[in-house]
Amino acid sequence: MELIDLVLEAINTLTLNKLRTGLATLGIVIGIGSVIALVSLGQSGQKAVEAQIESLGSNLLTVIPGALRPGDIRSAAGTSTTLKLDDAKAIENRKIVGIKNVSAELLRRAQVVAGRNNTNTQIVGVLANYQEVRSLKIAFGTFLKDSDISSLAKVAVLGPQVVSDLFGEGVNPVGQSLRINRMVFKVIGVTVTKGGAGFGGNQDDIVLVPLSTAQKQLFGVDFIGSISVQVENKEQMDIVREEIGYMLLDRHKIQSPQNADFTIFSQADILGAAQQITGIFTTLLAGIAAISLLVGGIGIMNIMLVTVTERTREIGLRKALGAKKKVIIAQFLTEAIILTIAGGVIGMVFGILASFIISHLIHLPFTLSFISIILAIVISGVIGILFGLYPAGKAANLQPIEALRYE
Amino acid sequence: MIQISHVSKVYKNEEIETIALSDISFKIIAGEFVAIMGPSGSGKSTLMHILGALDLPTGGTYLLDGENVGKLKDDELADIRNRKIGFVFQAFNLLPRTSALKNVTLPMVYAGVPKEERFEIAKKFLEMVGLSDRMEHTPSQLSGGQQQRVAIARSLVMNPAILLADEPTGNIATSQAEEIMAIFQKLNEKGHTIVMITHEPNIAEHAKRIIHIRDGKIIEDGRRHKQLRAKK
Known part of the structure; x- marks a missing residue:
């Protein structure tokens, strides 16, 4: 049939x-x-x-204080004090093959006021190379310069969300001023919107200030929140991560990697x-x-x-x-x-x-x-x-x- | 052609043995028209099923064209039924909601006959039984006699060695029953071997030979219907 x-x-x-x-x-x-x-x-x-997650940059290694060990009692993120700006500088000075940029950051939340408007947002103290590390684009004005960092300048670069919260949507706020913790900052630039909320919160709801200003004048601390290391290409990620790890263990005088007081992770880890x-x-x-x-x-x-x-x-x-x-x-x-x-x-x-x-x-x-x-x-x-x-x-x-x- | 030797059939049902047939022997040669008669429960239906390769004997041998049917597997039996035996049932057993023409082609479907050829042959046999104007009718649109004529056409398409008819007129009005028997006689004259089960003497009279069964045994095997008349 x-x-x-x-x-x-x-x-x-x-x-x-x-x-x-x-x-x-x-x-x-x-x-x-x-x-x-x-x-x-x-x-x-x-x-x-x-x-x-990929919009945050895929060749990025992030060092944060504290260890990711199961069973440990962990304090709130950003309150650990073991990571210093010197650590970031040491990584940079070591000239490890494959590293493109090293940037240090300190992230805190604070109330920001401009005229009659105010918003609670994240204040990030950064170095001048932050723009390159996080592949940020500038919509208006300029980004922070090295001289701003060394001179503890009271200048700020705003994310588009903050701009629309404080000055209104689509307004160019460059040249205007705002107050963070009662300190007056001058707006020198606005970033292009990145959208989304991956690791590190909404990338548009952010105020970028010089790291030195954030440490000494805004928050009065001597530690940093994280170190971002931009690697040349994906293949070098593992080697670079290992080298940074041993170097930091050495600097912090820790014998065994199990007792490390910091954690290194990549965007790939989060993605995974x-x-x-x-x-x-x-x-x-x-x-x-x-x-x-x-x-x-x-x-x-x-x-x-x-x-x-x-x-x-x-x-x-x-x-x-x-x-x-x-x-x-x-x-x-x-x-x-x-x-x-x-x-x-x-x-x-x-x-x-x-x-x-x-x-x-x-x-x-x-x-x-x-x-x-x-x-x-x-x-x-x-x-x-x-x-x-x-x-x-x-x-x-x-x-x-x-x-x-x-x- | 058909050689039955010492055939018996015993049904076992929860340790109760029912003897349906015991020690039956006879021969049927090509061109014969045999009627098997007997009261209900005499074993005539069982004998019919064995002759039709629908059931196997529990004892004795059944040779059909020299082949021992009792030794065959299910699929080989299906093949024997397809090629050597044409069935005409009391209840017609046509596929419902299917045209007369398609019903007649069915055995050829299983024999693997090409489609065009199938319909050609089916038409020829439907014309032969006088249904050339009813080919597209479904069984429910046909009378009992017409349905049985479709079934006869179906039984002939594979050109089988024997035609087995189980009470072919049992469900048909008397006037139409004579038409059916006329077809059988015509077929027999053309050389077809016919074995028919019936309990009606006037239907059995159309056969040349009558085998009487009772309680699973042959009680009479008469060659001429004149003898039957004489007995009556």
Whole structure:
């Protein structure tokens, strides 16, 4: 019996009872639809997180005080005092191969006032090379210069969020002044918006001041919050990280790396952690959806078993007229596979539509993975075979006389 | 052609043995028209199933064209039924919601006959049974007699060695039953071997030979229907 005959006959049989066929397919439609929608949404989320983290610069190593050891009692970030500006200078002076820039930062939150407006934002004390390290672009004015650092100048570069909070959206505030902790600062520049909120908070809601000014005049401390090391290329990240690590251990007079009072991490580390988390979520969601797929498969098996019982006489007749076992199996398997693949294709359309609508509603980039589409069709076909095999085998093994006698 | 030697059939059902056939032997040669008669429960249906390779004997041998049917596997039996035996059932057993033409092609589908050829042959046999104007009708649109004629056309398309008819007129109005029997007689005259089960003497009279069974045994094997008349 040719395949085309099998398929045509199966479609013919399935259309005889449209309601039942529709209900049997519904389980697969829901199953495949939810798998596609959830996997696609999960991937959209993952992409969004990756894009945000990568916008921070991928060749960046960050040194922060304190160790990331499980079980340790950790104080609030930024309150550790073990990292000094001298550490950053030492890294720079060591001339390690592969290092492009070394920048030191001190981050604190403070109230910023301009005229009648005020906002609570992050104040970051930085060096002049911060612009290059974080690949910041200037929209208005200029960035901080080395001379600003050495002279403890009271000048500030603002993020666009701060500008719109204090001066109004789109206003050029260069030349105006604002007060941080009652100290007057002159605005010399505004950065271009970076968007997103990765590590280090919203990159647009920020006030950049000279590190020396932040340490001595604003906050009265002698330590720094972090050291950013820009590496020439990705391949050198591991070597540079190791060299900096041993050098800092040496400077801090610590024997064993296990007792280090600082932590070095890269954007890749954060990216990896974030990917792991979003990956787990995607798998979890797909797993839940897969359960509905399983239920759909059982529904198909149930309907096929009913069909086999109903058509016992027909099966008996077919066997009496010379149908071999494999022909009967092929006939019922074809019906089951057509049911599930039809369900798979319809479910796929619904799944794509759902993920398209939802990703638009929650402002995620819409991603459509072709692998998941092909997988959906293959999986629905496999479900058809898996859950159709038992009813088909049952039909094929009916004894022709018993089947003919069946009322 | 058909050689049945010492055939018996015992059904075992939860340790209760039911003997349906015991020690049956006979021969049917090509061109014969045999009626098997007997009251219900006599074992005539069981004998029919064995002759049709739908069931296997528990004892004895059944040779069909020299082949020992009792030794065959399921798929080989399916092949025998497909090529050597044409079935006509009491309940017609046509596929519902399927045209007469498609019903008649069914055995050829399983034999792998090409599509165009299938429909050509099916049309030829439907014309032969006088249904050339009913080919696209489904069974529910046909009378009992017409349905049985479709079934006869279906039984002939593979050009089988024997035609097995199980109470072929049992579900048909008497007027139409005669038409069916006329077709059988015409087929027999053309050389077809026919074995027919019936409990109606006037239907059995159309056969050249009548085998009577009771309680699973042959009680009479008469060659001429004149003898039957004489007995009555």
